[in-house]
Amino acid sequence: MAVVIPAFNEEETVAEVVRAARELTPDVVVVSDGSSDRTAQVARExxxxxxxxxxNVGKGPALRAGLEATAAEYVVMLDGDLLGLTREHLERLLRPVLAGELDMAIGVFEGGGFASDWGNKLTPHLSGQRACRRDWLLAVPRLGAERWPEPPITDHLKTTAARWDYVELGQVRQVLKETKRGFWKGARARTRMYADLLTYRRRKKRER
Structure with missing residues (x-):
């Protein structure tokens, strides 16, 4: 069992995520994606x-690097900017996968805060909180080629007819980009993220 956490400039929150993950397993891998702050140091500590x-190469390549750094059979992938995460949340996410009921469980926020809940409910398929077998995730086409791994993961869920479902993570929230980086920088980062996500299929077709 391993937890993989891609993180870019998350020195304020990554330690809390790591500590919660280490209550589940000692095999916690943080991939500092070209961070210019103390993310790597804080995660080690x-x-x-x-x-x-x-x-900075993007969350997809960072996730793949983290998967290649462990030999665990099952993995949980988490964002590095979560607040309120506990071992119980991770066990809830893992339980249906370990029981053989689902191939992937996708965590969605509930009751952690209006902005975080609202954003997660609008686009639950973009959640970065997931549990599955490591070999399944490594087999996702373009996982390490896309800056954001969620669209290729969604495609792979469909093409492999995988069993998946959402799992509520009560009282967990995500720090908004606008809070972390300041309103305008955060808004620009969010705009770039959605632009990249929306052009995924165009890039995929171009490379066929």
Whole structure:
């Protein structure tokens, strides 16, 4: 069992996520995706193994690097900017996968805060909180080629007819980009993210 946490400039929150993950398993891998702050140092101090990428390559390549850094059969992937996460949340996410009921469980926020809940409910398929078999995730086409891994993961769920469902993570929330980076920088980062997500199928077709 391993927890993989891609993180870009998350020094304020990554330690809390690592500590919750280490209550579940000692195999916690944080991939610092070209962070310019103390993300890597803070994650190590909290007990994670750190893969420190020299430049920012995106969440997809960072996730793949984290998966390649562990040999665990099952993995939980988490964002590095979560607040309120506990071992119980991770066990709830893992339970249907370990029981063989689902191939992937996708965590969605409930009761953690209006903005975080609302955003997660609008686009639950973009959630970064997931549990599945490591070999299944490594088999996702374009996982390491896309800056955001959620669209190729969604495609792979459909093409493999995988069993999946949402699992509520009560009282967990995500720090908004606008809060972390300031309103305008955060808004620009969010705009770039959605632009990249919306053009995924165009890139996929172009490379066929």
């Amino acid at each position: 909290a007990g994670a193994r750190v893969v420190d990428l020299p430049q």
